[in-house]
Amino acid sequence: MFSNLLLLWSFSHELYLTEVKHDASKEQSWNNQNLYSVPLDLDVRLTRLDLSNNFIRQLHTLVLPYLEQLDLSANQLDLISEDAFENLAQLEELNLSRNALNNNTGSNSKALQSITELKSLDISFNSLSDDAVELYLRNKYSLDQLKMTGNVLTRLSHSLFKECKGLRAITIDDNLISVIEEGTFEPLTQLEMLNLAKNNLGQICDFKLRRLKYLNLSRNSVEFFVTREHDQLYNLEILDLSFNQLLYFPIVPKMNRLKFLHLQNNMLGSLNSEATMVSEANYLYNEIFNERTIRKNNLHANWRMMPLIYIDLSYNHFRTFPVETLSLLLSLETLNFGNNCVQNITWNIRNYGDSGEQRQLSFPSLKDLDLRSNGLVNISPLFLNALTKIETLNLQDNSVQPCASLDNVRSFQTTQQLNLITSCVAFGQLRTLKHLNLKDNNIKMLHPNVFQKNSLVSLNLARNTHMVIHEGALEGVQATLESLIISEINITSSDLTLPCMPALTQLKISNNHLDVLPSGLSCSPLKEIDIRNNTFITLNDSLIDALSVHLQVMFISGNNFNCCDSQWLIILKELQINLPDVSDTKCFTLGDSSIVVMEYLKSPLFHCLLHTKAQEVHFGQMLIVVLFLLVMLTVFIICTRKPCCSRSCIV
Template structure:
């Protein structure tokens, strides 16, 4: 019995101390972090059962052999390590993920490369920011046949050649960003049959004239000096889905594979459009292609023929030099859903489209799938009817920071054919599918009656149209569909703001104006968010707060001059736990002082006890005076009676 009890105690002690004989039970952590602990060497008491070890951001300059046979992930980044002994990784048989970023591996290259050579089973390796040249990188990549992910960002590679990846042809994801690469030798990447993601951003590449990487799905060439991108014609299907050529020096649209799966194309921050007209640009692209591939028998417009086949759903052309809108080229993209054309040099969209049949007729083109169009930051004064009619599926239109004026309901005395929409205003009613419209910063003079009749707007932004007059019937056409309305920063006062009943409105922003009252019609709306910042409010309509409080979640109130003692609305909001994100910046005033709203809410009765019902601070004084007179009178009466009743006093 005693022996059995003793055995149980030994077992209990073993379990609680994480050890029970060879191969026994243990509950030790599989992960351990020594990140940023000012270590100068690897700790000696590491658990041999560790699977993940983080030694990053320390001062380990030399690495010697250590035995962690179960280790799968090791992070040694940020140590300025310059020497790894040849046997350092000899006892890390299961290591698959190694991060050596931000060290000095190029210093003791011989020993370091031999140490890494012993890790033939690595799946991911990060040797970024180590000052590695082409030769040094090649040595470190020896015996890496299992490598799946490789990061060489921030080194000093100049030219990429086939020998660099000769022993690591299983790479699937490769990052060589922020080096000095100006040349890529033929067959450098082609043998990497599993390569799907290639990042060559922030280098010195000037052109891509023979793109033949059929296996790559994601290619990032942003922030180079690329002037043109050309793919030779072949009958092989390319896997490319995302191409990033942003922040380069492109003058032409890229000539992309004839057969591809490309969905996302990033061309922002280039020189596209600098060749003036679309026709000139298309001609130049075709000529360039013929020169690059040395072919003279191609069809007349090879560029458009290929462009028509692309399954693009997204293209970013922002921050380029377009003075005219490339209508025909972009309309060929039948799957295009999102187009960012913001921050170009457009002033008008001229309907300069080639007519293949009758020269006396205007050729109408259609953007069959386009749902989201961003034209912010151009100089547009109008959108022509033909362009609006081409946007048959448009849902979101961003026209912020232009000079557009909306058309309104046609006057009965003015025939429709006498109104020149193309030069005076934009007829948004043509956009039957439009749901989200941004007209902020357009210097709109007047929002006319039924300005959006024919649309089904869900959100409308009219911010920063200084001194804009809003007709009382301007929003009637969308009053049943509008859910979000922004009328911020138009310098309007309460007498100039008349809104219809909007039974779907959940969010309204009327901040940065001169309002002292909210429109009574807002009581019709199931408002969730109200923004009244930076106005002239002294109070908010209590009855409105009561009506909308059922759905209300957030109210912004700072920048007004509220009366602390006329704040039933604030008490209701506070009691119902409505979120007031800027309550600490909001202020209110009493006759004696200004307070922050949060300070007032701590003791509202204290600050306003003498100011209720319009009596002001004198009410308290009157009460004190009345009490004093009453007490004094009672004292006089008391002493008078006592004097009359004193013995020995008599009347003669």
């Protein structure tokens, strides 16, 4: 029985080794081998061959009937013989990027025409012109993916893709394209991905690519994007118009599946008001499509139909927050509105009804709102009320002052009165808020119960250098808070009192003037704590021992620790707590000399006992000197008295 099993194992092992050897023979890499020509005697069974990053200039006939993938990128290839690919009947992927295919385009293009089953072609960075590319794309009926990055194309003609209508993905970024003729992409009924980034396109007048799912037009000079309104469904899901010259929101297809819209780094908001921008966009639509009568609001009508979940409007020129336009996006979950020029978010809604009551607008799905670096001072309570599901609010680098409590706001009844509240922001209205970033807002006072109605999980109060934290400021969130950052606020230990926070796992109190850790931390399951750049001399041993149950990482550099009062450090070392900056941490000895903590940890007793003995020796010497002086004084007194006695006896 055993011999049979051994024989079976031997047979299966031999079969396995044969398969591994066979698979290895199917793929070969000559990458970066300083080759000047294709190696001779290549295994005809190869299915993959990598010849990239060499110095090959000419390519002659290859006899590799099973080859499926060939990589010749980053060579000096400028001449391909006409029969070079005739024996590559199975070739599906060909990478010719970073060569010199702008030379000998006639011969080279004829060579490529012989590859009938090619699915993926990369001819990027070859300095190819419009005519050269058209030659290379002949007889590419089976082509599925095409990359032409970094060439010198200036115009895309309607005949460019006439022999490769099965394309699903086209990348033509980083060229010089300024004109796209009508009918260039429309016949490509399978096209789903189109990347035209880094070109010279000025406008998109009538977007017609209904099957496209991803369109990248970033880093062009696009001033507007307009789609004629009709009832045909567009599959577009991702539209990237970032880094352009847009003055208006894009007028997207009425029926669409758009989920991600990138509009950062444009000129949006330059027209001062939202109303002006909307009316100008509608006027532009009517001009482009020769609409004689101004009908409805095309921009808003189409935006109302968008299933958008993400929009990036950062780095634009907004002076007012476009409440009406953005509130139309009922599915919107993430909005990046950072780095604009909005100082006050008010609630000036147009179009009152017949009753004179203001329309009720909301952001029913918005969870993540980024308003950093705007110079914000006031946020209308009505706007905050509209954020019914907000979870993350980033207000970093503004001038926001938190209100003392929500009760201060309730006495204001009218819209005008609510908009006049400019002194503070009432965060208590945001019942769903979990993550709040108030870093660098020049906050003066953190009042008691300021977050009482919230259920914050993380709170960043860093770089509010003159902020006074009231003792009861964190009441209400102490049970939910998991991350607290109060770095760089110039606070001392006497000014910092933290309540018991049973959920706190991360605390950053670096760059302050603290010398004692708050005792309230003893009930927190801290996993990470940062105390860098304070004035700590030592840390409470019992507190560190309590924290070490959950502690994983601790940053300690930039303090003036006492080497010989470091039981806390021994505890951390023995428990193998990660101290990432321990090599940059120093401590001082009784002689006021500083040593690196790493050096101290190697032999802590040596450094401290040495100074203890020195101190003992110094004390002994002093004692001997004192005793010697006392003896000498006694002898002196005795000697000075004896002569007197003798004289009295003689007399």
